[in-house]
Amino acid sequence: MLFWCISFFFASAGVSSAYLTVSEIFPLEVRGQAISYFFAISQVVGSMGPLIFANFVGNGTDRVPLFWGYVLGAGVMIFGDLVAWFFGVNAEGKGLEDIAAPLTSVKMANA
Numbered sequence: 001m002l003f004w005c006i007s008f009f010f011a012s013a014g015v016s017s018a019y020l021t022v023s024e025i026f027p028l029e030v031r032g033q034a035i036s037y038f039f040a041i042s043q044v045v046g047s048m049g050p051l052i053f054a055n056f057v058g059n060g061t062d063r064v065p066l067f068w069g070y071v072l073g074a075g076v077m078i079f080g081d082l083v084a085w086f087f088g089v090n091a092e093g094k095g096l097e098d099i100a101a102p103l104t105s106v107k108m109a110n111a
Helices: 002-025 028-047 049-057 064-087
Strands: none
Touching (some): 002 028, 028 049, 049 064
């Protein structure tokens, strides 16, 4: 039970950071819509979790498929880390407008 708690602690932090990243990299006017798309995609993928996990567990006599399921999950998380490493936006200490300018902002040439 302790290992499950630790796993879900880190998993929930990762999901939260994904939503925060989405909210920071899109312009203000489309930020909410972008979050809704990512949320909808994650709900569809997450709804398949019980079915996938049930196939890995089976009747409980063979643990090898469950092991490979955990390896697959770890691989997906490593892939997500690599995507964040190479494509992540450095947003520490910056305002949201500094990261993604609002679409309605107009820069005056003579101002």
